Amino acid sequence: MQKTVYLDNQATTPVDPRVLDAMLPYFGPKFGNAASRSHRFGWEAEQAVELARKRVADLAGALPREIVFTSGATESNNLGIKGAVEAYRAKGDHVVTVATEHKAVLDPVRRLEPLGCRVTVLPPLGDGLFDLDSLRDAILPETVLVSVMYANNEIGVIQPVRNIGAVCREKGVLFHCDAAQAFGKIPIDVAGDNIDLMSLSAHKMYGPKGIGALYVRRRHPRVQLAAQMDGGGHEFGLRSGTLNVPAIVGFGEACAICARELAEEATRLCDLRDRLKRNLEAGLDRVFVNGSMEHRLPGNLNMSFEGADGEALLMSLPDVALSTGSACTSAVVEPSHVLRAIGVSEQLAHSSLRFGLGRFNTAEDIDYVARRVIESVRKLRSLAPV
Ligand SMILES: *Cc1c(COP(=O)(O)O)cnc(C)c1O
Numbered sequence: 564m565q566k567t568v569y570l571d572n573q574a575t576t577p578v579d580p581r582v583l584d585a586m587l588p589y590f591g592p593k594f595g596n597a598a599s600r601s602h603r604f605g606w607e608a609e610q611a612v613e614l615a616r617k618r619v620a621d622l623a624g625a626l627p628r629e630i631v632f633t634s635g636a637t638e639s640n641n642l643g644i645k646g647a648v649e650a651y652r653a654k655g656d657h658v659v660t661v662a663t664e665h666k667a668v669l670d671p672v673r674r675l676e677p678l679g680c681r682v683t684v685l686p687p688l689g690d691g692l693f694d695l696d697s698l699r700d701a702i703l704p705e706t707v708l709v710s711v712m713y714a715n716n717e718i719g720v721i722q723p724v725r726n727i728g729a730v731c732r733e734k735g736v737l738f739h740c741d742a743a744q745a746f747g748k749i750p751i752d753v754a755g756d757n758i759d760l761m762s763l764s765a766h767k768m769y770g771p772k773g774i775g776a777l778y779v780r781r782r783h784p785r786v787q788l789a790a791q792m793d794g795g796g797h798e799f800g801l802r803s804g805t806l807n808v809p810a811i812v813g814f815g816e817a818c819a820i821c822a823r824e825l826a827e828e829a830t831r832l833c834d835l836r837d838r839l840k841r842n843l844e845a846g847l848d849r850v851f852v853n854g855s856m857e858h859r860l861p862g863n864l865n866m867s868f869e870g871a872d873g874e875a876l877l878m879s880l881p882d883v884a885l886s887t888g889s890a891c892t893s894a895v896v897e898p899s900h901v902l903r904a905i906g907v908s909e910q911l912a913h914s915s916l917r918f919g920l921g922r923f924n925t926a927e928d929i930d931y932v933a934r935r936v937i938e939s940v941r942k943l944r945s946l947a948p949v
Contacts, residue, residue: 572921613814655705718854719863728757770817888915
């Protein structure tokens with residue numbers, strides 16, 4: 564079998580072997596229900612959950628009781644956005660977000676409209692960043708919530724979250740931040756950033772799938788939320804359902820590893836990412852980076868290759884696991900809404916690749932991928948010269 568280089572770490576990351584080791588006992592002898600109060604099995608599970616809660620909180624600069632475990636960032640976005648709008652109905656009915664958000668933010672926000680909510684979707688700037696004056700202008704007296712992601716899943720662009728938080732605080736509106744891509748990759752501090760609600764996902768940071776959390780601020784201000792899942796009152800009454808103990812343990816372990824290794828890993832991935840960009844630019848003309856290089860996640864590179872279709876590129880690279888900036892929704896290939904929103908032409912959006920570098924990629928992987936992409940782009944261009 565030919566080896567495949569995995570370069571799609573923004574879609575999901577492999578589980579770190581240390582995370583798997585930490586989880587295994589909770590699939591075996593430590594199988595207790597964390598809500599069982601009358602025996603050792605329950606206590607053991609609860610203790611493991613509380614250690615994990617502390618580890619997640621520590622990495623975010625939060626308190627353990629501000630962490631609500633959910634099934635992932637999609638659920639956290641739904642709980643944070645719908646739950647806040649429902650709880651603050653008396654205050655207003657307006658939400659502000661940005662066109663480059665993940666569908667897991669845009670779709671829940673859209674769902675609120677038929678319920679009588681008004682939504683403002685701000686356009687980003689050409690580099691994927693976001694203009695604070697347009698945010699200031701968009702916030703109305705009836706605005707309840709602003710939702711802006713920490714770092715983008717397609718172009719890796721990191722928003723000026725601290726400044727966005729300051730504007731929200733100054734205007735007295737809640738700030739929700741989808742940090743699924745940023746958490747564990749760059750330092751995050753909910754206090755300094757004035758974040759009120761923050762969505763997290765374990766499988767983007769070398770933890771297991773199907774587990775995540777919502778950070779809910781408890782002080783200055785104490786954020787009110789309406790639960791979206793009732794039954795039993797688990798997780799401070801905000802998210803009922805028996806806790807997924809093994810996955811929570813894995814999420815906690817993933818956070819502890821990131822806390823220790825984040826700085827070193829970020830430097831290494833930035834170097835690899837820049838090496839990939841240099842190689843591609845040296846081997847090909849008419850290549851364009853999408854989104855700001857300066858304000859970008861360490862492990863992300865998104866480039867358009869003029870004259871080479873992204874889908875065709877992926878087909879010619881079966882030995883590299885990558886994503887293109889087009890998504891097959893139903894039968895048609897749609898260009899990415901993120902690339903379109905930052906002003907990339909439809910054609911260049913269809914010619915884009917997202918390189919998602921991660922913990923287990925090596926310099927050899929990167930050089931191999933660069934060589935293969937250069938070959939494939941040249942071949943495709945020679946087949947259909949412009
Ligand atoms: C992956 C991702 C999500 C969805 O997270 P799940 O845990 O898979 O539900 C939401 N937002 C962003 C920015 C993501 O990258």
